[in-house]
Amino acid sequence: MELVVDSGVSRMEGARKNPTLICAPIMADTVDQMLNLMRTAKASGADLVEIRLDSLKSFNHRPDISTLIQHCPLPTLFTYRPVWEGGMYDGDETSRLDALRLAMELGADHIDVELKAIHEFNSSLNGIRPGKCQVIVSSHNYHNTPSVEELGDLVARIQASGADIVKIATTALDIIDVARIFQITVHSQVPIIAMVMGEKGLMSRILCPKFGGYLTFGTLEAGKVSAPGQPTIQDLLDLYNFRQLGPDTRIFGIIGKPVSHSKSPLLYNEAFKSVGFNGVFVHLLVDDIATFFQTYSSLDFAGFSCTIPHKEAALETCDEVDPVAKSIGAVNCIIRRPTDGKLFGCNTDYVGAISAIEDGLRGLYHTPVGSSPLAGKLFVVIGAGGAGKALAYGAKEKGARVVIANRTYGRAKELADSIGGQALSLAELSSFHPEKGMILANTTSIGMQPKVDETPVAKEALQYYSLVFDAVYTPKITRLLREAEECGLKIVTGVEMFIGQAYEQYERFTGLPAPKELFKNIMATY
Incomplete structure (x- = not known):
């Protein structure tokens, strides 16, 4: 994919800049309902579907799997998640693994087997792996995100199990946990799916193309998730410009607590897209702003809006503060200077x-x-x-x-x-x-x-x-x-203030004139 630099703005040629896939989880009571959802997933822009066999109310292995594979309009990933790994299946383990092996034989593109079950699964294959199927070996931690060393050991164990693709999912107790997953992802020598669950882990799901993730999960409908914190496919594609993210994409975000209500990502991402600026703007649910900046000190994290309750604390974390912001005693815009990585704070409120x-x-x-x-x-x-x-x-x-x-x-x-x-x-x-x-x-x-x-x-x-x-x-x-x-x-209204303060922030983020009419039009529609 060619990047043409024009006046300091990266213009992205072509429809897709990264190979990271969007996978739609398919959860339903019946096979027919699953087939309908698969068609919806294709129309929504998904690259493949995760068929959650554990969500089916009744399941006849061979005919149902055959039907799902034959009639699916997208590549398939079969998952049959047991309750002990956060799923819904609470039956016989041999029967569960037989279903996954059958999916391989019948032409599934991927299957997901838990690390705790992979030894038994491999034994059942008798050294013969049928079909073209790639095996994802997964580990889910619903309690926390371990240290980088522990995560590295986990990835090594998954690789040693014979996995074609490594999958690790952890839980965010703090947004800084995501940094460890990014570190593991970017240094992985094998295809890896790595994410942090929960609202504080949202950016792990959005930014995985930047760090080389194999796929991310996007839901068909808001709130109907197969794991905590999944965005919708529509948000990935339309709000975050997912297909255009790459290793050189600059990261911006709104720091706050709460923060999910903020319309800043809508405003800035649409503006970035309108001029081909190679950046992405995300929600950042931050507990402690000083720790956040210590953790994310890379130049990739280039600029931030700051909202309640961090505006005063933000002033103390900046290396340099605009005199007006110092007089006010609060900062709502922070720029990381590309020359030395120092943080500059100002106030546009x-x-x-x-x-x-x-x-x-x-x-x-x-x-x-x-x-x-x-x-x-x-x-x-x-x-x-x-x-x-x-x-x-x-x-x-x-x-x-x-x-x-x-x-x-x-x-x-x-x-x-x-x-x-x-x-x-x-x-x-x-x-x-x-x-x-x-x-x-x-x-x-x-x-x-x-x-x-x-x-x-x-x-x-x-x-x-x-x-x-x-x-x-x-x-x-x-x-x-x-x-x-x-x-x-x-x-x-606050919308008028929001638009007014955003003009200067956008210009500081991009070095480009603010698209004032676009900002007004975007906010007029919400």
């Missing part, structure tokens, strides 16, 4: 939010050219975390009088004192109305999915405001914004 709020106010008030409609206004910020600091700083810079309301009064006062503002506890906010026409900005996660019925302030108190902004953008219209609209107030 305040630009995106303040610009969106100013635009909203200009529709309410006449503002002299060259001045901000925030000048002189009473600006109430809910929250004293990273986003709260960014908005408080930005509003102060525009000449607003700033009030900070926070659950913990001490944190509100600390922020208020740093910008010459006033502090309130969140409990006091509903009775705080010194004047009409105030501006309210929620920067907390109150009202964010799944807790969409929550709001930081009573509806009755909203009558004293002229504009209400909510940094939450999932859902787009929070309870706070809905009630503000019902009171006849101007509202500004």
Whole structure:
């Protein structure tokens, strides 16, 4: 596959850049249902199907396996997973292994045999391996991810068992566990399927083409998984541009906890695709940001957005911080400099939010050219975390009088004192109305999915405001914004802030001008 470099952007020629396969797990009660799902898998873009024999309610070995092979429109992988390895089969072991051997004889492309059963299986073959079938020998760890040394020993044992393809699946207790699987994958001398299960292991399933994985599993439907953390085929192909990932693909991501709600991968991956930029943007569920950066210190991990609750801690982990971000005390964008690998942190939150709020106010008030409609206004910020600091700083810079309301009064006062503002506890906010026409900005996660019925302030108190902004953008219209609209107030959604702050981040990530219209169009459809 040829890479044509144009103005610093890798343009990927051809439909596919990597040989890594997408395998669709097929789980159903009957053979007929499996055949329908196989056709769906082919239409969805899968390369092969994993036929989970242990999911069948009734199973007649020879005719059913023959039917499944003859009528499958894709190459096949037969798995008959016992309960002791996380599957559903709880019957006779000899019968189970006989079914897998029969699948080989009848023309299966792959079978999956557990490491714990491979010796018995090999013995049953009597030294004769029928057909073209490749044997995957697998090991599943549903408790943790062992050390690199232990994983290396495990791979060696699987290889020594006569495996054509090695498969290891571990469980992520922390996102740093994935680094060990990447290390094992990239150094493997044989075809390897290696993944980390669970949400913290998601990037192992997406990035396996970069590190040389044989295949990844993609489901036909969200939530219907054969192991924890599997993405859909549609997400692999359309969201993450899976076919275009390769060893030289640069990795970007959104660091947060929680993080699965973030639309950042949708925004940036679509933008990357539109210009042929060789990068991928993923969700990164991070517990400790300092440990994350210590673990993923490679230049391959090139840039990051940062969200709740890591924006303040991110500032401490960076080698260099933009003066504005230092003043705010929070970082939401981190770039790894290609020259020396150092981390540079900046803050784009305040630009995106303040610009969106100013635009909203200009529709309410006449503002002299060259001045901000925030000048002189009473600006109430809910929250004293990273986003709260960014908005408080930005509003102060525009000449607003700033009030900070926070659950913990001490944190509100600390922020208020740093910008010459006033502090309130969140409990006091509903009775705080010194004047009409105030501006309210929620920067907390109150009202964010799944807790969409929550709001930081009573509806009755909203009558004293002229504009209400909510940094939450999932859902787009929070309870706070809905009630503000019902009171006849101007509202500004978190989507507008999200788009505004993303412009600068994209330009820092890629060195290219932000595709502003594309960003707006993408977010308008969600």
